[in-house]
Amino acid sequence: xxxxxxxxxxxxxxxxxxxxxxxxxxxxxxxxxxxxxxxxxxxxxxxxxxxxxxxxxxxxxxxxxxxxxxxxxxxxxxxxxxxxxxxxxxxxxxxxxxxxxxxxxxxxxxxxxxxxxxxxxxxxxxxxxxxxxxxxxxxxxxxxxxxxxxxxxxxxxxxxxxxxxxxxxxxxxxxxxxxxxxxxxxxxxxxxxxxxxxxxxxxxxxxxxxxxxxxxxxxxxxxxxxxxxxxxxxxxxxxxxxxxxxxxxxxxxxxxxxxxxxxxxxxxxxxxxxxxxxxxxxxxxxxxxxxxxxxxxxxxxxxxxxxxxxxxxxxxxxxxxxxxxxxxxxx
Numbered sequence: 001x002x003x004x005x006x007x008x009x010x011x012x013x014x015x016x017x018x019x020x021x022x023x024x025x026x027x028x029x030x031x032x033x034x035x036x037x038x039x040x041x042x043x044x045x046x047x048x049x050x051x052x053x054x055x056x057x058x059x060x061x062x063x064x065x066x067x068x069x070x071x072x073x074x075x076x077x078x079x080x081x082x083x084x085x086x087x088x089x090x091x092x093x094x095x096x097x098x099x100x101x102x103x104x105x106x107x108x109x110x111x112x113x114x115x116x117x118x119x120x121x122x123x124x125x126x127x128x129x130x131x132x133x134x135x136x137x138x139x140x141x142x143x144x145x146x147x148x149x150x151x152x153x154x155x156x157x158x159x160x161x162x163x164x165x166x167x168x169x170x171x172x173x174x175x176x177x178x179x180x181x182x183x184x185x186x187x188x189x190x191x192x193x194x195x196x197x198x199x200x201x202x203x204x205x206x207x208x209x210x211x212x213x214x215x216x217x218x219x220x221x222x223x224x225x226x227x228x229x230x231x232x233x234x235x236x237x238x239x240x241x242x243x244x245x246x247x248x249x250x251x252x253x254x255x256x257x258x259x260x261x262x263x264x265x266x267x268x269x270x271x272x273x274x275x276x277x278x279x280x281x282x283x284x285x286x287x288x289x290x291x292x293x294x295x296x297x298x299x300x301x302x303x304x305x306x307x308x309x310x311x312x313x314x315x316x317x318x319x320x321x322x323x324x325x326x327x328x329x330x331x
Contacts, residue, residue, distance in 0.1 A: 002026035003221060003291035006036065010225060011269045013043050024051050030291040034221045035107035038062030042105035062105045069093045069108040072162050076111060077195055079130035083122050087195050088114040088188045090167065090206065094197040095226070098189075102229035107222070110154070110163040114198075116185055117168035124152055124166065132157050132164060148174055170206050179209065179252040200234045200241065201248040208261035209254050212284075220288045221268075227261050228269040235272055242273045260284065 005027050008015045031037040041058035073093050080087055090112035095103030115123050132155040145153040152166040169181035188196035211223045234241045249258035266274035
């Protein structure tokens, strides 16, 4: 129940009144495990609560993360500026760079960027020259990324110890949906510093694709919170946003992922929009709300099922069998 309490506190901070000491411990454990402690701290700011010191520390840590993420984006911009290619920020760094509500308190890890596929070699060379190094020394992993994934093998900066993931689209080329990578870049929005972020619709679509058309829902409660924050802010700006989101999702072959994202965001966070629930939504909600009072994942069978599903979505059966066999032999 701790993950459900966490979702309730995020949606409506007044529900914190229902928590006793054990309830607070459970919510904090779930928030840390789901990387939502900073987001929760922002939502509870100004309230008199037993965990005030923990929340203050979480807000300070999130602010440090925001500054570090923006600096890492600037470092990448400087390294890639001579190439003259559009550099589109993705995920958490994009949220904070664009000043969006989804960035408030958000935990930010790697720097994710999107560049045109035809410029991948030049981008990689520029980053290597500027101090980034390959993380994947294994030849199989390196070759797998370059042939089958939607991004280069991850790179890490030798001095700052920060990772960068360079994408050329938002889903693996082997995945069933085929988003229009050219449209993602063509319709990206320029920031004052020369970097770009995805359009409002594409931000939500990318979050939904990452959650439901690619991954195993690990960290899904945070990703769904991103969707809630983005949708609420964009709907407030534009009453027709949900209609344009639906049209854009169809163009990217991601109508199903976006529809499920809106249904589950409504179910868990009360997000506006979303159609009538379908039976399988309950299984997705079970996976998303699986944290116990110690922050541990319950429902191991469900977790494994979604792990298998994530690979199934990325690869045709024969390719999946070869990949899993190769990884098994290397253990």
